[in-house]
Amino acid sequence: MSERHDRHVSDRHVYEYAVLRVVPRVERGEFVNAGVLVYCRPLAFVAARTHLDETRLLALDSDVDLEGVRAALRAVEGVCAGGDAAGQAAHDDAGRRFRWLIAPRSTIVQPGPVHTGLTADPAAEAERLLEVLVR
Template identity: 30%
Template sequence: MQEKQVYEYSVIRLLPKIEREEFMNVGIILFSKEAKYIKVDYSIDREKLKSFTKLENFDFDSIINVLDAFKKITEGKPSGGIIASMNIAERFRWLTSERSTMIQTSRPHPGFSSNLDLTFAKLFGELVL
């Protein structure tokens, strides 16, 4: 039996109109220092997004670019810039720091898991899809 690892996760939120403070969950970042694990993924439901804003007035490509940058940073890719070269704990803390932009994250939540990939998939399914 695999030993359980401590992890933290944060929900990535899209706030189409920041001034209204309404958001929809679009992604998850999961991190385990002990396991040297960090993963992010996102999915935007365009139909759900219509209930927040008019899509013809929404810069969808800019949001995708920011979310793709989150992925590059998480994966440590050189195209993710200087933040991507940091260790995984620093990357997680940077990605989950407080922002006042259209892309924000929840405060990190802790947990235990013996299978981080399975935990990620479960959280993603429950909180994003």
């Protein structure tokens, strides 16, 4: 390998991500992708990017609590951001917050499976994943 290739690879870090899904009626198994969680351990980075397509969600369940879904997505973003917005998770490191957020749950906003990749810029990767997987 060339020195240039080695340097390029060494600038990239392993990251993990999961898609956030809104499941308005669990018994039907239908969902709308509404965000991504991204965690990069070497950079102590964790973030959530969300976008709720309300029209698609209402097509699955016209009675869905949109304000409740918006609040749940904001809460996920708050936990990722840390500080006062993270509530009880405020003092946890990025990894613990990510692991807590990807734990299986039966609420209307649920994490999908965790996947991995390589990136030099996890914040840009979060935006890219949001565009590709959600919007």
